[in-house]
Amino acid sequence: MEEDEFFGEKTFQHYCAEFIKHSQKIGDGWEWRASKDCSDGYMCKTHFQVKNGTAMSHQGTSAHVQTFLPVEEAVDPPLDDFEVTETTTAAEVIKYEYHVLYSCSYQVPVLYFRASFLDGRPLALKDIWEGVHECYKMRLLQGPWDTITQQEHPILGQPFFVLHPCKTSEFLIPVLKNSRKINRNVNYITSWLSMVGPAVGLNLPLSYATAASQEEGNVSGQGKKRSLHSTFPVAEILGLFCIWLCPPCWTQHFLSLLSPLTGH
Amino acid sequence: MTDDKDVLRDVWFGRIPTCFTLYQDEITEREAEPYYLLLPRVSYLTLVTDKVKKHFQKVMRQEDISEIWFEYEGTPLKWHYPIGLLFDLLASSSALPWNITVHFKSFPEKDLLHCPSKDVIEAHFMSCVKEADALKHKSQVINEMQKKDHKQLWMGLQNDRFDQFWAINRKLMEYPAEENGFRYIPFRIYQTTTERPFIQKLFRPVSTDGQLHTLGDLLKEVCPSAVAPEEMWFTWVMPKSDVLMFYLSYC
Numbered sequence: 285m286e287e288d289e290f291f292g293e294k295t296f297q298h299y300c301a302e303f304i305k306h307s308q309k310i311g312d313g314w315e316w317r318a319s320k321d322c323s324d325g326y327m328c329k330t331h332f333q334v335k336n337g338t339a340m341s342h343q344g345t346s347a348h349v350q351t352f353l354p355v356e357e358a359v360d361p362p363l364d365d366f367e368v369t370e371t372t373t374a375a376e377v378i379k380y381e382y383h384v385l386y387s388c389s390y391q392v393p394v395l396y397f398r399a400s401f402l403d404g405r406p407l408a409l410k411d412i413w414e415g416v417h418e419c420y421k422m423r424l425l426q427g428p429w430d431t432i433t434q435q436e437h438p439i440l441g442q443p444f445f446v447l448h449p450c451k452t453s454e455f456l457i458p459v460l461k462n463s464r465k466i467n468r469n470v471n472y473i474t475s476w477l478s479m480v481g482p483a484v485g486l487n488l489p490l491s492y493a494t495a496a497s498q499e500e501g502n503v504s505g506q507g508k509k510r511s512l513h514s515t516f517p518v519a520e521i522l523g524l525f526c527i528w529l530c531p532p533c534w535t536q537h538f539l540s541l542l543s544p545l546t547g548h
Numbered sequence: 549m550t551d552d553k554d555v556l557r558d559v560w561f562g563r564i565p566t567c568f569t570l571y572q573d574e575i576t577e578r579e580a581e582p583y584y585l586l587l588p589r590v591s592y593l594t595l596v597t598d599k600v601k602k603h604f605q606k607v608m609r610q611e612d613i614s615e616i617w618f619e620y621e622g623t624p625l626k627w628h629y630p631i632g633l634l635f636d637l638l639a640s641s642s643a644l645p646w647n648i649t650v651h652f653k654s655f656p657e658k659d660l661l662h663c664p665s666k667d668v669i670e671a672h673f674m675s676c677v678k679e680a681d682a683l684k685h686k687s688q689v690i691n692e693m694q695k696k697d698h699k700q701l702w703m704g705l706q707n708d709r710f711d712q713f714w715a716i717n718r719k720l721m722e723y724p725a726e727e728n729g730f731r732y733i734p735f736r737i738y739q740t741t742t743e744r745p746f747i748q749k750l751f752r753p754v755s756t757d758g759q760l761h762t763l764g765d766l767l768k769e770v771c772p773s774a775v776a777p778e779e780m781w782f783t784w785v786m787p788k789s790d791v792l793m794f795y796l797s798y799c
Contacts, residue, residue, distance in 0.1 A: 320743055388750050389679045389734075406657045433671060434661050436628065441745035443661050448675075 291460075291472060293324070296386040296393060299473040300327045306495040312488075319439050326396075326439060327384040327473075333485070335376050335415075377402050382486050384473065385438065392452040393473060395480050396437055396444040409434060412445060415485050432484070447480050455479060471495075560710045562589035564635050565645040568600045571619075574652055575612045580604055584645065588708060589632030592673070593618055593625060594663040595706060604650055612652065617660055619649045624659045628672050637738055670702050677701065680734035681720055683750075689720055728760065729753030737771050747771055 300316060304327065307314035318325035383396040399407040399415075409432065435446045456476055463470035474492045481488060563586040570580040583603045587596060594616075601616050618625040620638050625648065629637075639646050655662075663669065681690035690698075697716050704713025723730055733753050736746040749770045753761055 388748065389682045408662075433675070435672075436626070436661065436745060438746070438748070439744055441743070442658055 291391050291393075291456075293386050293388060295472070297325075299471050300384065302471055302495075303327065303473045303477075303492070306492055309495075310489060310491055324386070324439070326386075329382045329486075331380050331382075333378050333380060335378050378407065380485060382481075382484075383437065383444065384477065390452065392456065393476055394452075395447045395477070395484070395486075396435075397446075397484055397486070398442075398444045406443075409445065412484070416483060445484075447484065452476065452480075556714065557710060560588075560590055560713075562632060563587065564589060564631060567645040567647050568597075568604075568618075568650050569647065570604050571649050571651045574604075574608065574650075576607045577609060578607050580607045587631045587635075587646075589630065589635070591631055591705060591708075592627055592629075592669055593631060593634070594627040595666065595669050596631070600650065604652070608652065614652060615655050615662065615664070617651050617655055619651060620647070624656045626660060627663050627669075628661055633738060637740055666706075670706075673702060673705065674698060677720070683732040683734040684720070684723070684730035686731060689722075693719070728758070733766070735766065737767075739771075 304314050304316055306312075307329075312329070313331065314327055314329045316325055317328055378399050378401060380399045381397060385394050385396060386392075387394045399412060401407070412432070432445055432447060434443055436442070437444045456472070456479075459470060459475050460472065471492075474488065474495075477486070478488050478492070566585050566587050568583040568585065570576065570582075574580075581603075583600050585597070585600060587593075597616070597618075605613055618627070620634075623638060625634055625638075635646055678687065678690050681687050693716070700712060701716045703709070704711075704716070730753055733751050735751065736748045738746045747770055751761070751766055751770060755761060755765075
């Protein structure tokens with residue numbers, strides 16, 4: 285099966301592996317899960333969050349606040365960096381699971397997620413909406429059935445919420461095109477996840493952006509050294525900033541405006 | 549395509565005689581009689597069971613009713629699978645009628661998608677059609693259609709109108725004369741023996757040396773474990789009405 289698009293399945297798996305390498309370095313909790321027959325798999329992360337929590341900031345994460353609380357059942361990574369402000373009842377702690385799968389039909393990554401209370405009760409779509417940042421609500425509310433829907437996870441067979449993939453290539457192709465023109469490494473997964481993740485409560489520490497440009501064994505096959513200036517991932521960093529500030533639909537526009545800056 | 553019209557009609561008008569029985573632990577004000585219905589193979593459970601719902605709700609109190617869901621021999625039935633697929637996968641070796649149990653409580657959140665309205669079914673159906681066209685035509689045909697054409701596809705399915713449906717679907721089943729077929733075949737293979745809900749991979753209808761691929765070629769490539777034809781497997785093509793077309797074209 286040839287991969288005649290930007291983003292075949294092998295490329296997807298390569299970028300996920302690189303992404304996970306960095307995640308392991310910074311303890312961000314992403315891991316790869318292979319399907320039972322090992323023919324494919326997905327990337328996943330679990331985190332815990334207090335619903336309607338108090339504001340708390342953590343160095344290196346986004347300007348938008350998320351409250352993490354070390355709970356007894358917390359899974360990796362260990363949350364030693366966080367202060368314990370107060371304890372809370374189990375019912376208010378929400379477990380979020382994020383899965384990144386590959387869609388061979390659309391040849392793009394797809395973000396699946398679900399949320400539940402610690403006692404196993406799942407969150408409904410309307411509860412998920414409440415957790416979506418104001419910045420994204422307006423755009424997402426225009427057509428919820430087109431953007432976030434409940435679907436069957438193609439490997440696990442269980443209900444998950446999904447960010448619809450058919451619009452992904454609209455905003456991702458300009459990023460890839462620009463990066464290929466200037467022959468610079470871009471981790472497609474980092475770029476994509478930094479754009480879609482925040483809309484559903486998933487943030488990426490900035491260090492992912494710098495890691496993407498420094499990785500070796502790049503897809504284009506070029507191994508030469510580059511000066512620090514040319515590896516500075518302007519597009520990714522500004523891309524990450526504009527995610528925090530603008531709805532995703534503005535991001536593509538913003539990134540295309542950046543192309544003179546990235547020097548292609 | 550016109551030669552196969554009979555086949556297309558047979559697929560479309562396929563029916564499964566079904567007996568719906570209320571779950572014994574549901575609270576009723578009086579005895580609930582079973583309800584019999586012929587279910588269309590190509591449709592979805594929650595789209596065609598309004599009468600079933602009304603029938604049982606007549607003997608229940610409002611406060612005992614929440615979202616309806618269906619189960620066969622302990623297995624919750626995924627409403628988002630075509631009815632024919634559910635039957636073939638779970639009950640084809642049992643005697644007719646197909647006995648389905650109806651529930652109004654304890655919705656199995658971990659197994660079933662919610663279906664709060666007909667809009668959800670429409671969205672799911674259209675997303676299947678769009679995904680199939682992404683494989684067949686890089687989404688060109690479905691995207692060039694107007695909203696009213698999309699609506700006509702859905703209304704055709706909802707109202708059991710073969711001609712209305714196929715007036716639009718035929719465009720999705722065409723390919724340019726210079727090509728030998730679609731870009732990729734939209735198919736999914738469902739098996740009861742696997743944990744994975746289905747197998748779906750990219751598969752071209754024509755090999756690199758110009759030979760038309762057969763169903764056997766596809767199975768060998770994507771599902772090699774199903775070596776002997778007697779093994780329990782079922783092939784379902786998206787959208788559902790393509791199934792027999794697929795068999796006839798490629799076997």
